[in-house]
Amino acid sequence: xxxxxxxxxxxxxxxxxxxxxxxxxxxxxxxxxxxxxxxxxxxxxxxxxxxxxxxxxxxxxxxxxxxxxxxxxx
Numbered sequence: 001x002x003x004x005x006x007x008x009x010x011x012x013x014x015x016x017x018x019x020x021x022x023x024x025x026x027x028x029x030x031x032x033x034x035x036x037x038x039x040x041x042x043x044x045x046x047x048x049x050x051x052x053x054x055x056x057x058x059x060x061x062x063x064x065x066x067x068x069x070x071x072x073x074x
Contacts (some may be wrong), residue, residue, distance in 0.1 A: 005031070008046055016044065027051045027059075 008031060009018045016033045019041075023030040028045045035042045 004029075008044075012044070016042070018044070027055075 005018055005021065012018065012033075015037060016035055019032045019034060021029060022032045022043065028047045028051075031044045031046065033042050033044045034040070
């Protein structure tokens, strides 16, 4: 597991297991993870610290609440 992936896994604790990075954008990095509680694959979006400090978390929260998620077969 790469150092950045290990840091994110440590922050998540035992509830989810990060499998790999699946994308990176201007504001965040997206990881594929396994939700242990519901036994399903999920995407976890992690806001970049520099963006969070500059723009604040409100803009990030607006982005994720306005994004449509369409479930796919696992």
